[in-house]
């Protein structure tokens with residue numbers, strides 16, 4: 330069994346959906362995980378924002394534009410009258426539901442329900458299309474098996490058991506379709522795996538069914554060696570180890586959701602990144618195999634806040650770092666980078682929701698400085714310590730760029746550097762020019 334995930338652009342229009350149907354229709358048993366059509370989740374976020382502000386006119390305008398787009402796609406997707414009618418009813422039902430939220434109280438619960446509509450619509454549309462072209466596909470409702478626990482972590486046992494039961498109900502079926510991104514939380518409410526979470530869904534589903542392979546189909550021919558949105562002439566990487574892929578995803582390579590590699594890694598299931606626009610391109614194979622002694626790729630993670638705690642008196646005392654870390658822990662705020670010196674310690678966080686409280690608590694230990702709008706630039710590869718020259722090449726590339734923090738040696742796979750967002754593009758380009 331394979332798991333194939335198609336992202337927003339891959340199902341972004343009726344034509345693209347037809348192409349996906351052609352790609353998956355090879356008779357082999359598979360689960361197809363779909364995102365919402367591109368732009369949809371952004372529009373749903375916009376609708377929710379208007380509803381929080383009780384701006385019903387604003388919400389209705391976005392809702393009506395989106396609804397119109399879907400009627401056009403339905404018209405273009407199906408050829409038979411019966412399916413055009415089914416498609417229209419589907420769209421009407423979902424949009425009537427979305428509109429019902431403009432009349433009532435609006436909370437996080439309603440917001441998450443609205444955000445789930447994109448994947449619910451795309452999968453139902455695609456399933457009808459498969460039926461129209463004569464394929465007996467079965468829709469597996471993600472809300473019946475995908476679940477996160479009280480800490481917002483996926484619950485693999487629940488997922489495996491419930492997905493397994495659903496699959497067992499259709500022993501003869503070869504073509505399952507399911508929603509990416511959406512799930513239920515520990516209270517049974519509709520929730521999601523965060524933006525871009527369909528990759529995570531695919532990986533969790535792949536691990537739950539012990540798939541032979543997980544394929545992530547998107548709009549580019551695999552993982553590139555730098556961010557193609559900022560750097561020209563990047564190139565696709567043929568193979569990545571799970572660790573390299575996890576670092577790149579976590580540190581900003583948008584092609585993969587930050588935590589989507591882990592479930593595949595734990596079950597040792599290869600992940601292939603493929604291009605819907607160029608299906609013959611080899612793409613990237615992510616597996617346990619590590620290509621030795623290379624700088625593989627560069628990624629950048631935005632929205633970073635750096636905090637420096639200076640305390641001449643206490644830093645060298647044992648227990649000081651523990652106290653600092655406990656403050657971050659108590660606000661459930663993960664630390665990404667850390668550097669130390671005799672008089673201070675610097676850390677970075679990407680979640681600044683509790684920044685003010687954290688700073689208040691830290692001030693008990695020393696003076697505190699904060700830099701916002703920072704970016705972590707992450708150089709990933711097999712950077713074994715015995716080899717000379719990696720650090721030199723990286724610093725040489727960045728000789729014109731102010732670097733706020735450097736972290737090297739935490740693993741063999743990563744050198745992280747903190748720069749201001751205004752220097753991000755120059756840093757990425759300079760590194761590409763020097764390293765590749």
Ligand code: ADP
Pocket residue numbers: 335336337338339364525546547548549551552553554555556557558581582583584585628
């Ligand atoms: P999907 O909608 O299919 O999930 P995404 O937009 O989430 O697709 O991810 C694909 C995009 O990720 C590419 O179009 C590309 O612009 C961006 N991207 C950022 N960094 C990288 C990288 N290192 N390699 C490939 N793509 C990257």
Ligand code: ASP
Pocket residue numbers: 336337364365370371447509510523524525526527528
């Ligand atoms: N539709 C969701 C989003 O836009 C999930 C995804 O595409 O992966 O974030």
Ligand code: MG
Pocket residue numbers: 336525528583584585586
């Ligand atoms: Mg994505």
